[in-house]
Amino acid sequence: MDNKSIIEAISEYQYVSFDIFDTLLIRSVLKPEDIFTKIDEDHKFGTLNFKEYRINAFIKACQLYENETCQEVTFDQIYECIDSRFKEYKKFELEYESKCLFPNNSIKEIYDYCRKSKKTIILISDMYLPKNVISEILIKSGYSDFRLFLSSEYKKLKYTSDLYLTVLKELNISSDQIVHVGDNEQVDCVAAGRVGIKSLKIESSYSIFCNSDPSLKYYHDNIISDFSTSLILGLYAWHNRTFGFSYWEKIGYLCGGPLIVSYLQWLLRQSKQDDISDFLFVARDGFVLKRALDLLTKNKIRTNYIYTPRIICLATDYNFDFNDKRNSSTEEEDCYLTFINYYDEEIKRELSIDVSKLNKAQQIELFLTHQEFFRDLAKKEFNKYCDYLNSLNITGSKVAFVDMSTNFFTGQRLIERAYSKKNIDVIGFYQTVFKNFKVDRNSHNFRVHSYQSYNVPFGEFLITAPEPPIKSLDRFGVFYQDIPWQESLRFKAYQRIFRGELQFVEDYIKFVKDPLNQNLSSESCINLQNNFICNPSKIDKEMFSEIYYAFDSSHHNYQKIFPEWYK
Incomplete structure (x- = not known):
């Protein structure tokens, strides 16, 4: 949906909720986990792969802490489960997340409309990062006057629809009073729909990238996945979604x-x-x-x-070797021929010779038999x-x-x-x-x-x-x-x-x-x-x-x- 259609759709609602990542905020990298690659490149720990240890720590934390009453783990719990050699990388991850997150200006236009219209704005996300960190990033990105619901704080997920139910309960509203804007079909549309919340789907940069450039996605996923590649493709995906490209652009x-x-x-x-x-x-x-x-x-x-x-570099070099070059190499011959043809008008005027009528051997012979003439021409051209x-x-x-x-x-x-x-x-x-x-x-x-x-x-x-x-x-x-x-x-x-x-x-x-x-x-x-x-x-x-x-x-x-x- 375009912005005009979304604004028209939400105009009748007092409560508007937004997904955060890939909706209000975008990353400069292609995938969230590529940030781990950047940390690994900048803070290499011997031959160990931080990205691999970090992903495994998340899986371990989920196995250890998630249950019927706890659907999400916290950032602290993830780092409790990581190898001791990477404990201090916790600060690096928070730093790099902050560096790589930026406002999605096209969606911020919709957000600003909601603020101007004095609507109640709710931000909702399945995210393990701490609430204070996400709030700070949002405020720095120009978002304000919102109420924040995170899975890591409430221990409930959007994916299961339970976090949506928590929003309805805490705001004391019914599902037909709120509309949700997000990019993920399952989490932002299907899960919201299960509890009766209308959803408006936007296309994320990544989804457009996957659909329009499958060969580049394959290249990133299966061939080269370093941080520089992710950054280049991430910027490309954002620009393509926001402005589009002509072929040559x-x-x-x-x-x-x-x-x-x-x-x-x-x-x-x-x-x-x-x-x-x-x-x-x-x-x-x-x-x-x-x-x-x-x-x-x-x-x-x-x-x-x-x-x-x-x-001109060749035509001004009056210190060339004047030895007989009748048996010169192809590269040397090309230099002489370039020299001769550069001064074709002077040769015709001073020597009454039409260079265009000479074959290759004759042109080289001309060069070798009029060395001082060409030396003077080169000096004048060099002075110019x-x-x-x-x-x-x-x-x-x-x-x-x-x-x-x-x-x-x-x-x-x-x-x-x-x-x-x-x-x-x-x-x-x-x-x-x-x-x-x-x-x-x-x-x-x-x-x-x-x-x-x-x-x-x-x-x-x-x-x-x-x-x-x-x-x-x-x-x-x-x-x-x-x-x-x-x-x-x-x-x-x-x-x-x-x-x-x-x-x-x-x-x-x-x-x-x-x-x-x-x-x-x-x-x-x-x-x-x-x-x-x-x-x-x-x-x-x-x-x-x-x-x-x-x-x-x-x-x-x-x-x-x-x-x-x-x-």
Whole structure:
């Protein structure tokens, strides 16, 4: 039922009761027991599994204390039955429950209507947590003027209908004077109906999640069940119920947003140790990274979005090796060809040679026989790039060069050269650095978040800004290449992907206390991406069938992101 229908239905009743968990309050995690996983991760006791001991303690307490007159156990009784090594974890559980519970704003609208209409509000729940703890959480969440009925206090359950009967008796009302709002079919509807109480069922985030995303539920229940995964899926389930998603927003929210947050949390921790003054986010990957960091830090640190396209990195490198490279490797040849094609207009004007009419061998020969000419062009282009950097007014003495990944450190090398005479230290920060035995890693100062491999084409697609490849730039601005049709299609998809990624960042800030000092697992984020890649649905294949991405430095070689899907 929607809110309007619920408000119309309860308008004729003076007494309105609400379920608490998954109705008035929602958890940021997918399942309540996932909080035990978080406690176990943060307060590991050797090889022991707190979640397992905690669940077994509840079962033991039920066996020991429940009988005909006592249908519910208390929080204290549960911890009386737990292994002695976990007694002190009682305080952790209360702390984490409080951290993970938030008001369900869509239902709070109905609650506020009841208060404004001066209805008698009753809150009723099958819950072992102490009354004072739940009352405090409710009040902090903006709920007031209620009477609270808990199974742990009255020793009676909603499930058996006995707690509903207790409410009727204590309020001295008949069942036709009260209406109940809740999310559980059996506990909130069937059990209330057995004693004549009308119920209004809402759909919980979890039930919608289970029905709309069974593959993700299976992934959480049977494959990966760590806290970071539960948090990501819990936020997704809430947002999906509250606002819904378009297809591409969902991709951004689940596959892009979490890895961005994880990477930026690490970046902030590491950069603090390195005493970083300015953050340079590299186009085009840095587009969403900068926006996300500005949100996380509330614009309190200095960030810049800069261009270091690989084609310009190559075209400005006048310190290249001038030895005869007629027997060079494929990678070296590609560099020379990129260099040649970048300066095609200058070559035609100064040397009267049309590069487009030369074959590959002739282009390499041209490069090798006109070295000084190309050296002069590279110096001029490098000076133009330095003018561009100077226009950004970077004033710090130690800057972070932020990119998602690198193979050759091409962009960082360009910035290092440009800043070498200004005594500005450059430290590279990457989500991952790919192994390349031709690159001397010791010649660059850099930090790596994770060496766990991830699907590079998909990762690039998720964070590449909706702007064309760069042709050239100077202090006056950026000059783009013509937009090919593949980029146009990518732009349309990315507008919504970007929105989904920032929605995740905003929800993370909203639902996670002290978000900068938390640690969203990079491994969990990448595993979620891999789960999507390995289990595509029919609609996934349809939506990605027209998505292409250019993986070469000149941005001419467009390929499908997941060619294996279409074999």
